[in-house]
Amino acid sequence: EAQVTQNPRYLITVTGKKLTVTCSQNMNHEYMSWYRQDPGLGLRQIYYSMNVEVTDKGDVPEGYKVSRKEKRNFPLILESPSPNQTSLYFCASSTANTEAFFGQGTRLTVV
Amino acid sequence: ILNVEQSPQSLHVQEGDSTNFTCSFPSSNFYALHWYRWETAKSPEALFVMTLNGDEKKKGRISATLNTKEGYSYLYIKGSQPEDSATYLCALPSNDYKLSFGAGTTVTVRA
Numbered sequence: 230e231a232q233v234t235q236n237p238r239y240l241i242t243v244t245g246k247k248l249t250v251t252c253s254q255n256m257n258h259e260y261m262s263w264y265r266q267d268p269g270l271g272l273r274q275i276y277y278s279m280n281v282e283v284t285d286k287g288d289v290p291e292g293y294k295v296s297r298k299e300k301r302n303f304p305l306i307l308e309s310p311s312p313n314q315t316s317l318y319f320c321a322s323s324t325a326n327t328e329a330f331f332g333q334g335t336r337l338t339v340v
Numbered sequence: 341i342l343n344v345e346q347s348p349q350s351l352h353v354q355e356g357d358s359t360n361f362t363c364s365f366p367s368s369n370f371y372a373l374h375w376y377r378w379e380t381a382k383s384p385e386a387l388f389v390m391t392l393n394g395d396e397k398k399k400g401r402i403s404a405t406l407n408t409k410e411g412y413s414y415l416y417i418k419g420s421q422p423e424d425s426a427t428y429l430c431a432l433p434s435n436d437y438k439l440s441f442g443a444g445t446t447v448t449v450r451a
Contacts, residue, residue, distance in 0.1 A: 260437055271443035272384075272429065279436065287438065288341055319383065325437055328374055328386030 231256045235320050235332035242310055242339055250305045250335050252320030258330070260323045261303040262287070263295065265316040272319070278303055310339040342366060342432050346442035353420045353449050360416040361445040363430035367411035375404055375415055376429040378444070384429055387415075420449045 233254045242248055254261065263275040264287075274287030276295040284295050292314055294306040303322075307314060315338050321329040345364045353359045363373065372391045376384040388397040393408040401418045417424050427444040434440070 262439065264441075269443070272431075272441040274438060274440075277438050285436075285438075321439075323437070326372060326389070326391070326433075328376075328389050329384075329431075329439060331383035331385070333383055 231330070233320055233322050233330050233332040235318075235335050237335060238333060239336050240338070242337070244311055244339055245309050248307050248310060248337075250307075250318060250320075250337070252303045252305065252332055253301050254303075254322040254330070255301065256322060256330065257300065258322035258324050259300070260325070261297065262321050262329070263293070263303070263305045264319045264321065265289065266319065267316050275305070275318075310337075312339045315339050342434060342440035344430060344432055344440050344442040346428075346430060346445050348445060349443065350446040350448070353417075353424075353447060355420060355422060355449055355451050357420055358416065358418045359420060359447065360414050361428065361447075363413045363415070363442055365411050365413075365430075365432050367409060369435065370408045370411075371433050371435065373406060373413050374431045374433075374439070375413070376431065378427040378429055380426070387428075415445075417447070420447070422449045422451055425449045 259280045261278045264272040278284045278297040318335045320332040323329045375387040378384040390406040395406040403416045406413045427446045429444045431439045431441045
């Protein structure tokens with residue numbers, strides 16, 4: 230089954246404790262992105278990757294890191310999480326000119 | 341970042357009624373427009389990808405039109421049902437395929 234898999238689905242952590250949210254897709258898509266969704270603000274892009282080893286900042290990259298060492302994986306790293314990073318996160322993948330396929334979402338709470 | 345605006349922000353519809361709402365975008369440098377449906381506690385799922393001026397797409401009771409010259413797209417729901425309750429997002433890719441999302445229109449269908 231074609232899918233984008235994110236883990237974990239839910240995470241509560243403390244300020245400053247490094248964490249990684251994993252994202253994997255099995256559709257051989259070139260493009261992968263991370264978004265955060267906050268009430269009233271819609272989906273905002275954090276980071277974006279056009280292919281292996283090619284990444285670019287989105288609209289709200291501060292406080293986040295990504296890597297794209299393999300085509301299927303695009304982890305999101307929070308080196309020192311802060312409460313303002315409490316949000317709902319989505320990973321998505323696509324090919325050029327096709328729709329994006331989204332993961333199930335990760336609800337992160339930083340206390 | 342592309343300025344993508346959706347209106348209204350929310351609307352309530354009586355079951356059986358039809359409704360429509362708008363996505364507005366800059367008409368220059370248009371590549372494509374995506375519509376997504378986002379149900380509560382789920383991930384956004386693509387409804388349509390539209391690329392040509394005058395395009396009309398249909399999926400069941402939901403249809404969409406596109407006017408790239410004036411920079412808008414309409415999404416129509418005919419004979420609304422409770423299962424149509426969701427947030428509907430439109431998104432536009434830039435030339436490097438970064439997607440810019442509107443804030444969405446949240447539709448609530450009352451039985």
